[in-house]
Amino acid sequence: MSQLTIKPVTGNIGAEIEGADLSMPVDPSVAEALRDALWSYQVLFLRDQHLDIAQLKQVTALFGPLQRLPYVEPLPDDPLVIGVQKKASDKNVGVFGGNWHSDFSFLEHPPAGSLLSAVQVPEIGGDTVWSNQIAAYETLPDDLKRAVEGRAAIHVGKPHGVKFAPKGKQRSTIKMVRGDPEADRETVHPAVRAHPETGRKALFVNPVYTSRLDGMMEAESEPILDRLFWHATRPEFSCRHRWRAGDLVIWDNRTTLHFAVNDYDGSDRLLYRTTFSDEQRPHA
Ligand SMILES: [Fe+2]
Structure with a gap:
């Protein structure tokens, strides 16, 4: 049995996990409890971990194979880790x-x-906010639910492509590749996806990458997407994390x-960031 204590941080999303030292090898029962907690609460917060890069990758692998992302520049000596950095200047x-x-x-x-593993954070500010898209889907007004149920949505790598990329030289907290025509390729995903581990349905559209609903022109789709985005990010579906170094x-x-x-x-x-995939995990 694991020694974890799970403390939900809001009524809809997020839990603080106590009793785990992830800098040490993790017992399989603890790993299982962490995965179950993640599927239940969607976001887990663990204080005072202070993981190095190797430890962060080991913890990531508890959830799925590490995934290398295109369009962002990883650490010079590790293609699986991204440094999310903003300097005082x-x-x-x-x-x-x-x-x-x-x-x-x-x-x-x-x-x-x-x-995300926090190395250095501001004394005030730089929070991250998450929103629960299972709760968002389950509470959609009927007409919006009808608009997305069984429908696909089109996603485009807008910040990275040619068609939509912001003009001029951009400075960001990480180095991004821009102007890649491949990023303008339209990808189709269901607007409502069933979670492969739990089967629970979640809304899967977002204002950065979703360009339109399938079968609609952008102009027709836009007012529907705007309402979906507004609903999907309501404060009651969200939690906000105030970072401390070591989180x-x-x-x-x-x-x-x-x-x-x-x-x-x-x-x-x-902060150091890693990403995991579900491609090698069995899908429900
Ligand atoms: Fe992100």
Whole structure:
């Protein structure tokens, strides 16, 4: 039996996990309890972990095989880890993840989940917010539910492609590849996806990468997507994390959206990020 204590942080999403030292080899029963907690709460917060890169990768692998992401520059010596960094001298720059999104939903196989390990964080600001898309789906107004049920949505790597990429030189908290025509390729995913572990249905559209609903022109789709995004990010479906150095946060990318709050100009912030896939896990 694992020694974990699970403390939900809101009524709908997120749990703080106590009693785990993930810098040490993890007992299979603890790993199983962590996975179950992640599927239940969608986002897990573990304080005082202070993981190095090797430890972070080992913890990531408890949830699924590590996934290398295109379009972002990884650490020079490790292609599976991204440094999310903003320096005190970076003023008025966009931050990576500074709008509601599910990580890389425009890929044919979007990541199953992501981890962030905090190395250096501002004294105030730089929080991250997540929103529960199972709760969002379950509470959709009837007309919106009818609009998305059984329908696909089109995703495009907008910030990275040619068609939609922001003009001019962009500075961001991580180095992104822009202007890649491959990122303009349209990928189709169900607008409502069943979670492969639990079967629970979650809304799967986001304002960064979803361009339109399948079978509709963008102009026809836009007012529906706007209402979906507004509903999907209601405060009662969300939780907000105030970072401390040493924190480890794990989230399910299939059932959540997240948002990096950029309110810490003048402070240094560094987190390491990994991503895991569900391609080699059996699908329900
Ligand atoms: Fe993200």
